[in-house]
Amino acid sequence: MPGPGLFRVVLACSLLGSPVAWAEDHRADLLLQRMIQAVESLSYEGTFVYIHGQKTETMQIVHTRDERGQRERLLSLTGEPREVIRDDNILTCIWPASRSVVIEPRRSRLGGLPAAIPDRGFGPDSPYRFSLKDEQRIAGLPCRTVQIEPQDELRYAHRLCINEESGMLLKSEMVDHEGNTIEQFMFTSIQFPAHVADDRFQSVMKGEGFNTYRVDAQPGHSELPPDPGWTVRDIPAGFHLTSVTKRPMAANQNPVQHMVLSDGLATVSVFISRAPGPDDLYMGVTQSGALHAMAVPSGDYQVTVVGEVPGATVRMIADSVTYEGAAR
Secondary structure (H helix, E strand, C coil): CCHHHHHHHHHHHHHCCCCHHHHHHHHHHHHHHHHHHHHHCEEEEEEEEEEEEEEEEEEEEEEEECEEEEEEEEECCCCCCCCECCCCCCCEECCCCCCCEEEEECCCCCCCCCCCCCCCCCCCCCCCCEEEEEEEEEEEEEEEEEEEEEEECCCCCEEEEEEECCCEEEEEEEECCCCCCCEEEEEEEEEECCCCHHHHCCCCCCCCCCCEECCCCCCCCEEECCCEEECCCCCCCCCCCCCCEEEEEEHHHEEEEECCCCCCCCEEEEEEEEEEHHHHHHCCCEEECCCCEEEEECCEEEEEEEECCHHHCCCCCCCHHHEEECCC
């Protein structure tokens, strides 16, 4: 057992923090920032497997960024046929089974990889700790694992395997507090062409007799001023309110207010809408893999909170959504 003098030295060093650990955090953060840029700016095409809940899906992706902006096409190779085409301004979803096409404005800069991709670099006040782990080989390429550990139980851990030469993300795992992988994405093949032809971003599923639905493209379907009276009273540590919008929805006769909370990696959405009647209000919790959702009534309004975070985080947010404006 160490004497009191040695104990005080060890304690002082632990309070000051390890320069080696800080340097490792910094190197991991730099690799993450390279990955954020690579996923958005590189031209790549490949096939990946996405495992979530009890489902395993195989998808094909084609992505580029050129003078026309960022473009991408996702095509399902297993399960229900579907196709998603993105460009800088428009998102087009094609569902052959129902012979329907949905076109709406693209509201997120993030692409179609089903992975937890940070929306920024992290500073010293980050709710996560970063470290570099061993190398792996994914889709024939070496990649270095960045371990992202939460400093509390309000969010999940992540393991991202990044090809250091290109900065491209090749594999992502979301891990719960027991160390179980609850969601995983991994490329099985990937290429980095110098040029991607325009016809690679044309739909291969559209045909005769498809019905097209345009969101926010008709009069009366534009965004509305959000109600500032709605607030999340106790935002979990590390999360920040990043956007508030309000717009009509095709499936709801009343407009829906949408509040987004993010910690830079995890994102939680809060949807608020007046219920058509008292019998339409409900309360409940659902889960699908890493995704948790909780619905609670607030007066004659329905509040629904959804996010790839632990159930306790969703419940904390749902219980603190309040209306602090004038009487409605």
